[in-house]
Amino acid sequence: MRTLTAPAVVPPLCAGSLRERDRLQWWVGDGGDPADLAGEFLTGHGLAGQLTGNLPAVARPHTAAHDPAVPCGAAMFVSAAAGAILAGGPAGPPSPAPAVPDLVVVVYEHRAHPDPSTTTGGTPTSWRLGPWRPSWTEQQHADAVEAARAAIGRGDVYQVNVVGHSAAPYAGDPRPALARLSRLPGARYGGVLTGPGWAIGCASPETLVEVTGGRAVTRPIKGTRPATGTGHRELLASAKERAEHVMIVDLERNDLAQVARTGSVRVDELYAVRRWCDLWQAESTVSAELADGVDLADLLRAVCPGGSVTGAPKLAALAQIAALEPVGRGASMGAFGWVGTDRIDLGLTIRTVAVDADRVHLWAGGGITWGSEPHAEVAEAAAKAAPVRAALADR
Template sequence: MSTLGPVVGYWPETVDLHPPGLPAACRGSVWERSRIEWRVGDGGDPLFLLSAFAASHGVPVSDLGATRRVTDSSVCGIAVLLSPPSVTSSPAPSVPDLVAIAYAHDETAHPSGGSRPSGAVGTVGNRTPGAGPASGPAGDWTPSWTPGEHAAAVEEVRAAIARGDVYVVNLVGHAAAPFAGDPAPALARVAALPGARYGGVLRGERWWVASASPETLVAVAGGRAVTRPIKGTRPATPAGRADLLASAKERAEHVMIVDLERNDLGRVAQVGSVRVEELFAIRRWSGLWQAESTVSARLAPGVGLAELLGAVWPGGSVTGAPKLAAIDVATRLEPVGRGPSMGACGWLGHGPDGHVEVDLGLTIRTVAVADGRAHLWAGGGIVWDSDPDAEVAEAAAKTAPIKAVLSSRRR
């Protein structure tokens, strides 16, 4: 594990590189104070390391069922990037498995000792992002499996369902392309895609991660936890909306994941408090309609961030059901590790009343740039009546908006 900071900030100029989840009112008025970067080989439990880091910066997360206050008024909050547990190597190994960055409200001083530039948000290194030549993928995207191999994996899942091993499995594929030049402008465009509830960018010395995720893994405010699973995708057209609403397959898959999320939250909730507040609502992300539900619960006394994430992470919509069996099937079939995708990103901070709040999204619609290559992941839930060719097409539709903005040469 490495601990970095304080580090040098930058003038964002026309490039907005705020971290995912940073409150809009704080953009341009926070500074990176310190960070930790952890990898699986470092040992230890990332969930407890994250909790300890937050507490050390005045954001107590050991009992989210209670209304605790942020104890350091200079701290805005903590940005989080958490990769899902995996036994398969990531194609972007430079990206840490856990990143936690503490940001402070600092109106007076630049961390290096000079005057603080107006509108600064912290980053690593002395180079000003956006100052170099804007660029993007320099070559074609190379998938880690062919469409035929992807379709065959769908058939393998269907066979596992027929044996009774699982009910639904989320299969995730990957593609990579050479990437040259300064990633900042392209990744800022990714983070700004329409519907990106967790749009933002994080970076380290050899890596960048940009999220355009619309999906809430878990949010907590006032002792109430909420998750918003997304399952079901169609083109954002009137016909696509009607087809999604009428699809028995999509609705059945969606309800299975909602039930899984109810059970996950129930492990850390007060008895009888789990509620499905909204079921199969249609939301728009970029050029797609997606079905989203809202599940909530009152947290039991003493439940901290580590216990909460131990119950809900990885999110059911990117695993399947039953969760552990689905993960085993997906791990066997997926061509490469998921890296920072299908994990969590977001913010630990305080609400308007100063009490600790959590807002973490799932790192779907997420791109990593590391060691001269851009990496994308996408997939979908497979059930018994899934059509292999349709599943391949759905994964391609999810990555298309990100590929388009990455390839644009405009700043």
């Protein structure tokens, strides 16, 4: 597979005119701290120093006219395992796609002519996707949900996200399929990132953290129903979904408080129902003014992994996840986005796939509370995966 990059949330004026300048790739087995490694690498390229009183805290209009000596920005990916390590929790089982790094940072510069390595188009090629094979049965998934409920009943955890994995063999060039995935409706963090022998395709609608002007914003999504009139009414009326959502909003408030000025954390919007493909989802907006001296490494340690894909308390939830899920989360439930001269914008890697030499990997799940019904949770995970599978299969 040829190296290909089409970063998520790239500035629109710069799309098509970027060229890779430098790259960092890291796996959990390499040792070291991924937040420090990412921060030092980006700072070495003049990006992501202190986020207050320095770039990118002082936002300025982004233009396509860059000094060639100055990077435009960088694509960043952080795996779920790397995020768990940053939080001080267990990394979980091994990834079913070990070729994919756990940290990738790609620094881009401008060129007068587009670099073909930054586009996902090209001549259509053959593509065949085989049958999906799950890593566990529907009953095993339901049993894991029941085990999570038991942990909640014991008081070990208040909420825990349970995620399943499936994989499908493929033949041909995966790039057009990944490009289709990245263009799904509502894919705020739609993009593709690849390296030799691996690729990640993302269609995530969820903001893990966005920083502009010294203010950090997160937009947790929790609560799902079919995108019908009935589904909309059910999501608004569901006490279970609202309680689950508010619990994660509170967790995100606590996460941001680790790097915020005292008293600056606020909930700007609570439980707004928005559409992603064929689903209604509940989203809130939480923001905070960053404290003096906060840098990218501090920010990553505070917000990774995202509360909406772990649970509460976060460390207790990570312990449950490591015990319940049979395979690692790989490229899913991590972070993917852009670190620029004027902003940081990272999405959660939900609705995300990984491609290795012979298989496409997909993860989907949901938050489990005491009120969860196991087989309904299995059905919700399938509903989240369905648009991703359809985009990949479409010829």
